[in-house]
Amino acid sequence: MSQEFETVIGLEVHLQLSTKTKIFCGCVNVFGSAPNTNVCPVCLGLPGTLPVLNQQALLYAIKVGLALNAQINPFIKFDRKNYYYPDLPKGYQISQYDLPVAKDGFVMIKTDKNEKRIGIKRAHLEEDAGKLVHDDRGNCSLVDYNRTGTPLIEIVTEPDLRSPQEAYDYLNTLKLILQYLNVSDCDMEKGSLRCDANVSIRPIGQTALGTKTELKNMNSFRAVKTGLEYEVCRHKQVILSGGRIIQETLLWNDEKAMTIAMRSKEQAHDYRYFSDPDLVPFTINYKVIDQVRAELPELPQIKLERFIKQYGLSEYDAGVLVIDQAVAVFFEHCCQHYEQSKKVANWLNGAVLKEMNERKMGISELKLTPVNLVALIKAVENGVVSNLAGKEVLKAMLDSGKTPAQVIQDKGLVQVSDDSALMAIVEEIINQNPTVVEQIKQGKPSAAGFLVGQAMKKSGGKANPKKLSELIIRRISNA
Amino acid sequence: MITKEDVKYIAALARMHVAEDKLEGLTKNLTDIVGYVEQLQKLDLKDIKPTSHAVPLTDALRQDIVKPSLSNEKALSIAPEAKDGYFKVPLVIE
Numbered sequence: 001m002s003q004e005f006e007t008v009i010g011l012e013v014h015l016q017l018s019t020k021t022k023i024f025c026g027c028v029n030v031f032g033s034a035p036n037t038n039v040c041p042v043c044l045g046l047p048g049t050l051p052v053l054n055q056q057a058l059l060y061a062i063k064v065g066l067a068l069n070a071q072i073n074p075f076i077k078f079d080r081k082n083y084y085y086p087d088l089p090k091g092y093q094i095s096q097y098d099l100p101v102a103k104d105g106f107v108m109i110k111t112d113k114n115e116k117r118i119g120i121k122r123a124h125l126e127e128d129a130g131k132l133v134h135d136d137r138g139n140c141s142l143v144d145y146n147r148t149g150t151p152l153i154e155i156v157t158e159p160d161l162r163s164p165q166e167a168y169d170y171l172n173t174l175k176l177i178l179q180y181l182n183v184s185d186c187d188m189e190k191g192s193l194r195c196d197a198n199v200s201i202r203p204i205g206q207t208a209l210g211t212k213t214e215l216k217n218m219n220s221f222r223a224v225k226t227g228l229e230y231e232v233c234r235h236k237q238v239i240l241s242g243g244r245i246i247q248e249t250l251l252w253n254d255e256k257a258m259t260i261a262m263r264s265k266e267q268a269h270d271y272r273y274f275s276d277p278d279l280v281p282f283t284i285n286y287k288v289i290d291q292v293r294a295e296l297p298e299l300p301q302i303k304l305e306r307f308i309k310q311y312g313l314s315e316y317d318a319g320v321l322v323i324d325q326a327v328a329v330f331f332e333h334c335c336q337h338y339e340q341s342k343k344v345a346n347w348l349n350g351a352v353l354k355e356m357n358e359r360k361m362g363i364s365e366l367k368l369t370p371v372n373l374v375a376l377i378k379a380v381e382n383g384v385v386s387n388l389a390g391k392e393v394l395k396a397m398l399d400s401g402k403t404p405a406q407v408i409q410d411k412g413l414v415q416v417s418d419d420s421a422l423m424a425i426v427e428e429i430i431n432q433n434p435t436v437v438e439q440i441k442q443g444k445p446s447a448a449g450f451l452v453g454q455a456m457k458k459s460g461g462k463a464n465p466k467k468l469s470e471l472i473i474r475r476i477s478n479a
Numbered sequence: 480m481i482t483k484e485d486v487k488y489i490a491a492l493a494r495m496h497v498a499e500d501k502l503e504g505l506t507k508n509l510t511d512i513v514g515y516v517e518q519l520q521k522l523d524l525k526d527i528k529p530t531s532h533a534v535p536l537t538d539a540l541r542q543d544i545v546k547p548s549l550s551n552e553k554a555l556s557i558a559p560e561a562k563d564g565y566f567k568v569p570l571v572i573e
Contacts, residue, residue, distance in 0.1 A: 025546070026545055026546025027548045028545045034564060036554045036565065036566065039548055039554050040549055044557075053541065056543035057543075077532070083492075084492065084494045133565065136570070138562070140560075141570050141571050143567075144565055275531060282540070
């Protein structure tokens with residue numbers, strides 16, 4: 001029996017908000033401090049303390065909601081999600097249940113054929129839990145409450161994703177939007193951005209959802225995709241062999257590349273949500289919403305379309321620029337000084353990006369200004385330095401922070417186009433390569449490329465290659 | 480009606496140990512409490528909006544300004560056990 005299945009995936013993304021302080025107390029909100037040094041009676045859950053909501057966290061949450069095209073609830077409240085685990089000192093997490101900050105939004109993703117709308121069911125504020133370190137030998141667990149109370153926004157999709165690839169594409173699209181909002185560093189390695197996935201399969205044509213499993217512990221988008229692929233495959237095998245999928249939470253093990261069920265006792269949660277009496281409700285009026293909306297940056301998809309239209313870039317070039325907001329801004333600064341936008345895009349997406357990767361630096365950390373990059377591009381375009389030497393100049397500019405003119409002068413890299421200076425090199429190369437010269441004479445002009453390369457090397461990259469090629473051909477045909 | 484199973488389940492959620500000989504009494508107590516609160520179910524609440532909070536107050540917000548935290552020593556001084564700056568608890572593995 002062959003049966004076709006459809007995959008149904010929903011994702012929950014937790015994003016730590018980069019406010020200065022925690023969500024309900026004035027402890028500093030930073031990563032990497034010594035254990036239990038950013039804690040106070042509120043985030044330790046001591047009796048008699050009261051949480052007070054951080055206004056900035058609320059504004060950030062509204063910002064995220066608006067960027068995800070969601071409705072902002074005019075009236076919100078906080079609820080207690082009860083569970084008993086040492087990472088939560090109060091025995092409950094303050095979260096939002098029935099009145100979240102935002103609901104009913106969407107994100108557009110690009111699939112191989114067209115665009116697809118992924119529904120955002122809700123986005124709500126909550127507090128992060130502490131961090132546990134397990135010490136098997138000491139037969140104990142160690143708890144660090146620094147992370148407790150870090151503001152989180154949880155973004156929940158509708159079950160609209162139809163493949164692990166779509167889930168992967170959604171995550172990348174979402175992350176880029178969130179990065180543009182500047183409300184979080186979105187760093188998965190630090191745990192600032194985390195993702196859980198719900199997955200089920202159903203026979204094609206069936207509307208009722210199949211039994212889902214929940215996947216946790218994926219620490220990269222790649223792992224989300226691989227984990228989901230594994231799980232879809234497992235669901236099919238179980239169902240086709242006549243078994244039933246059990247609704248459960250599974251942990252993805254990246255090393256073994258498989259999912260592992262949690263012990264059923266560990267996942268026996270019954271959260272018993274109820275309104276938190278320690279926090280009064282909040283109203284979000286249209287003035288606040290309008291104000292936050294006015295502060296929204298141009299979002300990546302809009303920027304991409306504008307770059308294509310305004311600067312005549314290819315979709316690919318515009319896409320590479322837009323992936324890094326700072327590079328996109330840098331690009332536009334360059335274009336204010338130079339009308340050849342395409343050349344600017346080529347340099348940024350090529351040589352500059354390569355340097356950024358090699359130096360593991362963002363564009364703002366490089367010793368490079370838009371004016372200097374434009375001066376360099378102009379130097380190459382006007383034939384002052386060769387394209388090859390231009391890349392050397394860039395490296396030296398980044399090392400020293402000097403202008404291209406200074407570097408070219410310091411290194412004596414001015415391109416040599418003067419016939420008499422180049423002729424000596426041409427003579428030497430021709431004398432050293434009689435067989436190649438013979439080939440050219442016998443009607444194989446493409447062999448001249450080899451001689452040009454040799455001559456370029458000889459000149460230390462300073463010769464004008466076009467000029468060299470002319471001189472070599474002229475010299476051989478005149479001989 | 481509260482059963483002994485309900486009591487065991489609730490105790491498990493709260494990580495509480497309930498001795499077998501206490502189950503009977505606790506079940507009866509809990510049934511009485513729930514029964515007492517259940518009287519509220521008889522009220523006609525058709526046109527009444529759910530209460531979000533008992534206090535008629537909204538928007539108690541705080542500016543995003545850092546306040547001093549406790550020192551590590553002070554934070555751990557309330558811990559039954561501590562190790563290397565951490566709170567020490569029985570081994571839990573998830």
